[in-house]
Amino acid sequence: MAYGLTIGQVAAFAGVTVKTVRHYHRLALVEEPERDSSGYRRYGSSDMVRLVQVRTLAGAGVPLAEIGGLLDxxxxxxxxxxxxxxxxxxxxxxxxxxxxxxxxxxxxGDRLLLPERACVALDRLAEFGFGAAYVAMQQEALVLARALVPEVFDRFLIQIERQLGDPEYVELLKRCQDAESWDLDDPRLGELARALSAKLLSHRELLAMPAEFRARPDAATRYGLINHHREDQAPAAARLNELLEANLRAAGVDIPHQ
Amino acid sequence: MAYGLTIGQVAAFAGVTVKTVRHYHRLALVEEPERDSSGYRRYGSSDMVRLVQVRTLAGAGVPLAEIGGLLDxxxxxxxxxxxxxxxxxxxxxxxxxxxxxxxxxxxxGDRLLLPERACVALDRLAEFGFGAAYVAMQQEALVLARALVPEVFDRFLIQIERQLGDPEYVELLKRCQDAESWDLDDPRLGELARALSAKLLSHRELLAMPAEFRARPDAATRYGLINHHREDQAPAAARLNELLEANLRAAGVDIPHQ
DNA sequence: CGTCCACCCTGACCTTGGGGCAGGGTCAAG
DNA sequence: CTTGACCCTGCCCCAAGGTCAGGGTGGACG
CATH class of the missing domain: 1.20.5 (Single alpha-helices involved in coiled-coils or other helix-helix interfaces)
Incomplete structure (x- = not known):
């Protein structure tokens, strides 16, 4: 039986684990004490003092890497x-x-990461009779818009609210939803695109695109991400959008490419 | 030039680093997108949505390990x-x-991890003319005491204050300080031990050891650590303490062994 | 005397949320 | 043709230890 405390005793007295004491040794925060004949570490009171000082600082959140320099x-x-x-x-x-x-x-208030007002708009979509899949897609588009152009997100919402306040526009939107299941060469796609562009061109407030959006680097890429979201899953919708964009461009509206 | 965003673009849009996106792939938080002909990952808008959702939750401090289950x-x-x-x-x-x-x-207020009152006591020691090394040793003993028997630390302090308020006892303490440099067989050690024990026995309030101390597991070990602190560096002090303890025990005072 | 249990030893790998680097391929512009 | 900016994979690194493996010791009990 040698003199001095074992590692388990100092650890218990200082309120740390054995592993922690050894960790401090490896970081040279507490000097390794002498070993007894069987290789056990034997601690004296000076080691205890040092260990308590280290533990107090560490417990207060001082990074271990700084404690050595601090105490010395x-x-x-x-x-x-x-x-x-x-x-x-x-x-x-x-x-x-x-x-x-x-x-x-x-x-x-947020439904899957959107602010309250956006949720309200989405709920109105559902009330208007749009399908869950369609609403989910619009929701994702909003998430995208918020992430990609946060500074115009509010105006984006205002525009959506305006669109939902226009029964004629809502009717057109419903036809867009139906269009997702049409064939790619369905002549109704062209008709619908024409009707949409006519509506938008005669009600420009539904169409305005903020200057900030355009000022952004990669504006075209951001626009494409939001506006062509999920088109890969609905080829007819992609076609419809393409026709609509062509109509608007032909009328002089500046729409980013790609 | 293939369709879809590169990893650098989605990362920039989502406000994370490329490394982070790949990290999310490895944790299966965001599905790996298709690769283009040169092996680059190409992201679509759905991936962006997912990435933004993950980043929003991660940014709010949700552990990554939980985000997958949460979103699904x-x-x-x-x-x-x-x-x-x-x-x-x-x-x-x-x-x-x-x-x-x-x-x-x-x-x-704390000087190297001791509360204000303890610092005052130490300062008084210095004012009484005790050397810096002696004061430092007492300070360490206080640190030890606070760590080993926190619930009696206050009474410990009271006792020290009492001792410092007794000029006769202070004089004896000073001789103890001097004694550190004496020879082990110096007859003054015995005299000093006798004087100390006489003083303590006639003023028991300087000596009382709280019951809580004794009630502690390993009370003897804790007592030894505090009371024999640094004795290895001053053999004469150790001898003095030994003589003193013997005197006190002979007078019926219960002092823990070792 | 043997056995058991608690304790000690070292060393290697795991955690969180990525960062940094090596070594090499790809793309677009000058 | 070269340059710079991207991209790829794979490896090791951070804090502050936790956990596991494999093996040695000490004291108490039968």
Whole structure:
């Protein structure tokens, strides 16, 4: 029986695990004590003191990499460094609080990551009799729009609300939904495209595209992503959109290519 | 030039790094898209939607391991899980705030991890003319005491304050400090031990050891650690302590062994 | 005397959310 | 033809330890 505490004892006294003590040894935060005849580490009170100091700082959130320098430095640098650590901790707390706020908004009103107003618009779509798949697609388009051009998202919503407030436009939208199942060479596609472009051209407020959108780098790519979302799953809708864009371009409207 | 966005583009649009997108692929949070003829990943709008959803949740602090299940579950489980995440986040924030408070106390009054009152006592020691090494040793002993028997630390301090308030006892302490440099067989050691024990026995309030201390598991070990701290560096002090303990035990005081 | 259990040893791999680097292929422009 | 900006895979790295494997020790019990 040798003198000194075993690693399990110092660990228990300091309130850490054995593994943690060994970890501190590897990081040279606490010096390795002498070993007894069977190779066990035997700790004295000085080691305990050091271990308690390290654990106190670590428990307060000081990164282990800094603790060594901190404890071996003078009191003035010690205080200074502590202040620094405290500042960083405050930043982190504020960041977490911001995160929690985001989460809270998500949990409260947002349906799969959209703000309240967008959800209302989507609900109105459903009330108008649009199918779940169609509504889901529009929802995804909104998610895309919000991510790709956040600064015009609000105006985007206003436009959608205007469109939903126009019964004639809603009727046309319903035909668009039906069109998804039509053949690619169905003559109704051309008719519908014509009707849509006529409506849009005579009610330009339904069509306006903000300058900010155009000012963005990759505006065309962003536009394409939002506007041609899911077209791969509905070739007729793609065709319809293509015809519509051609009509609008022919009338002088500037629509990004691709 | 193939259709679809490259990984760099989706990453930029979603506000993450390329590396992060690939990381999400490896965790199966976002499906791997088709590759083009040169093996590049080509992303469509659906991938963008998914990526944005993942990033939004990840940015809010939801662990990546949970995001997959969350997005693929129904809205009710989604909301429920979000609440759970929010709760955990709140816990974490409170923990960090507590840490910051500890840090703040450390930075404010504590000299190398001791509360204000202990620092005052140590300062008084220095004012009484004790050497820096001696004061440092007492300080470490206090750190040890606080770690090993926190619930009696306050009474420990009271006792020290009492001792410092007794000029006769302070004089004896000073001789103890001097004694560190004496020879092991110096007859003054025995005299000093006798004087100390006489003083303590006639002023029991300087000596009392709380019942809580004794009630602790490993009380003897804890006592030894605190009381024999640094004795390895001052053999004469060890000898002095040994003599003192013998005197006290002979007078019926119960002192833990080892 | 043997056996059991708790403790100790080292070393290697796992976690989170990616970052960085090596080594090599591809694309578009000058 | 070269250059620079992308892309590919695969490997190792961070903090702060946790966990597991495989083996040695110490003290208590029968």
């Amino acid at each position: 430095a003078g009191p003035e640098r010690f205080a200074c460094a502590l202040e620094d650590v405290e500042r960083r901790l405050t930043d982190r707390i504020e960041e977490l609080i911001a995160r929690r706020a985001v989460l809270h908004r998500l949990a409260a | 579950a129904g809205p009710e489980r989604f909301a429920c899980a979000l609440e759970d995440v929010e709760r955990r986040l709140t816990d974490r924030i409170e923990e960090l705030i507590a840490r910051r408070a500890v840090l703040h106390r450390l930075a404010a």
